[in-house]
Amino acid sequence: MTEEFHRIRRLPPYVFAEVNKAKAAARAHGEDIIDLGMGNPDSPTPPHIVKKLVETVADPRSHRYSVSRGIPGLRKALAGYYERRFDVGLDPETEVIATLGSKEGLANLSAAITSPGDTILVPNPSYPIHQFGFIIAGASVRSIPATPDEDMLRALERAVRHSVPKPTALIVNFPSNPTHSQPRSISTRSWLLSPVASRSGFSPTSPIARSILATSPRRQSCRYQVPRILPSNSPPCPRPTRWLAGAWVLQQAIRA
C-alpha cells in the first residue's frame, strides 16, 4: 500500500515549513536573520516561577506520575484566578482542567466531542489547530472569513443557515491569532449576542463569555442542543496567561 493514511491525507504540508527551510539555509550561510515568524516568546520566565519549579523538582516525590486533569492545587488556583480577574465562579472539580498547552487541549477536546461528519464553524484565518483538531477528528470544517474587511456577521449567518447538519460548534478566539481582532471591535461580538446566534444555539449563556463579550449580560434560550464553545488562546487584553499558558475558555453548561 502506497496510499497515505486517511487522516494524513487531510493534513496539508505545513505552509510555514517552506519559509523555515529558507530561514535555516540562510542561517547556515552565516546570515543574521531576525526571526519574527514564529510566535516564540523570547523573554525569560519570571524568577519566582522558575524558583518554584527548581524547588519542587529537587523533591523526588514530584518525579512520579502526575494527575492527568491537573493537581487539585492548580485547578483551585485557576478557579481563584477567574474569580479575581473576571468575577466568574468556577468549580475546580467539574469546570476546570489543566492541559499540556492550549494546542493539546483543543485537539483532544475536538476528538472528545466530534462525531464524524459534524459541521464545525471556524474563523479563517485562524491558528491551525483551531480547525485541524476537528479535521483530525473527522469533522467537516466550514470557514468563516475573518479578514478585517469581511463582514463576519453575515458570513456566520449564511453558514448557520446553509449548513446541513446544523453546526455543532463555533470556534471563537480573542484576541485573534493571527489577526489580533478583539471582541469589542468586530462583528462577532454582536453576532454572538444576536437572535440568529440564539436560534442557532450559540448564545453566550456562560458567565465567562458574558464577562468577555457583553457589558449587559442577557440570558437566551436555545432551540438546539449543541455544545457552544468559546475558546480563547488568551484573555481579551494582553495579560499573563498569554505567556503563562495557552488558555482557553469553554462556555458553560448547555441550556435547553
Add this chain to the structure above:
Amino acid sequence: MAGWRMGFAAGNPRLIQALTRIKSYLDYGAFTPIQVAAVAALSGPQDCVTEVREMYRERRDVLIRGLHAAGWDVPSPQGSMFAWAPIPERFAEMGSVDFSKLLLKEAGVAVAPGLGFGEYGEGFVRIGLVENTQRLRQATRAIKTFLNKHGVKQAEAVS
C-alpha cells in the same frame, strides 16, 4: 513559560468532563513541578504581568512606527503579540509565501506567511513581537531599505 506547555480549559462542565475522560486515557498530566510552578504564576505577585504587557506595548510601538516610516501601513494591534500586515500593493500578486521568502532573502527578516493560517489569510503576513526593540529597529531599517529598492514610497513624517 511558553515552552513549559502548561495550559487549561474552564467552563462548560459537560465539555470539561468529556476532555477529562479522553485525557485520562492519553496522559498522566504535565510534570508535577511545572504544575506547582503554574500555581505560583497564577496565585503569586502579578507585577511581572504589567512588565510583560509594557514590554510588548513598547515593542509594538517601535515596530509599527518603523514600518510606517518604511512606507508600510500596518495597523497597530490592540492585543496579542503579533501584527497582521497586509502585503504592500507592490508585492500583492506574488502571494504571502513568496513575499515572505523575498523579505527573508533581501531584508534578512523572517515573517509568517498569512496563507499558513488558511486561505483567507492570503495577502497578509504575521509579524511577531518576539525580539527586543533594538532588533525590531534593525528589522524595520532593513525592511525600509528593501521597500525602497522595490520602489515603495516612504512616509515623509513619522508620528
